[in-house]
Amino acid sequence: MDAYAQWLKGAIVRGSYIGLFAESRNEVIAGAGMLLLQWGPTRGDSNPMRARIVNVWTRPDWRRNGIATDLVQNLLAQAEMIGIRTIGLASTPASEALYRSLGFESYLAEMVRRRR
Template identity: 80%
Template sequence: MLDGDEAAVSQHRYDERASQEDFEAYAQWLKGAIMRGSYIGLFAEAQCEIIAGAGLLLLEWGPTRGDSNPIRARVVNVWTRPDWRRRGVATDLVKRLLARAEIIGIQAIGLDSTPMSKALYRSLGFEQYLAEMIRRTR
């Protein structure tokens, strides 16, 4: 990804209902994550326009039983322009990110899926896992 691509990713991540504050905060964080190397992002283009994107967030998780690598990954920001859906574009991007994760020795990769994307992720070897819990202080 290039400098400035964080705005495009943020536009894909947030719809028009998102606040400008959320959009700007994410774009600023993403710029730093790209510079630190903790975010790997890919775009697909057609006719000089972005038609799809996907990212891999590298997380310092710590070694766990059976996995001595302290880094885990999370697939994030998978987006395809509506007129390009169901053509395998997002699948190709995610496969490329998974290959990159394998090269750097990451064994555990998570993601959150929508009902529409579950079949895609199952075809790539992802399995349903227990639901996550979260605590917010505000």
Template identity: 35%
Template structure:
């Protein structure tokens, strides 16, 4: 699908329903969570996202067709984090919510969004960014220079 009639724009608090819909679709595509799990996720995330978009701790970008339909998006979450030996900032950037609607995949939209977010973080002086990759997104992230890390997870529930 050609992407020449699609523009990338910044998200605002009114875009919360679209971002949340994409977030849910992202987890559904990965086969993560039951319907009830995803319903609870959306219920819990809605007020958080509205607040985070308003205060700037979450910044999102959306790929929008000329007619107004948003077909892809992604965002940056910046949070307080202790400095490390190679990054002396006391904040950490995480790219989250990268999603492209199925009929618009393989048109370069995720690459455009990722490149914009990476450039934004570089311009702000960040020296690294992390993300969690789905199997479908891993190749793109690797072509952009992302590498696996030693992160591990223990589910406490």
């Protein structure tokens, strides 16, 4: 099993990953996930939890039918039910309009350091 699949299995068991799928005729046609993160309170958000939307995809022949939108809206509703107010994601140019329609906005203050 590859490293991501192994990690994902553990995250699901720990309850730190919520994954949703859409099916048609017993076939998975789309999916979306949300990672729950212990972030710590900040000046703008006293809740120590944050979330990150990940693994959003739709089979090409099912795109532009609102399926990904429905899955992400479901994840956002789940985040709201548990009090998470800050949710991040990475978007591609093709998905930017979808996320903007759901209230996401560009956030340019982030930097990354990777050690190899």
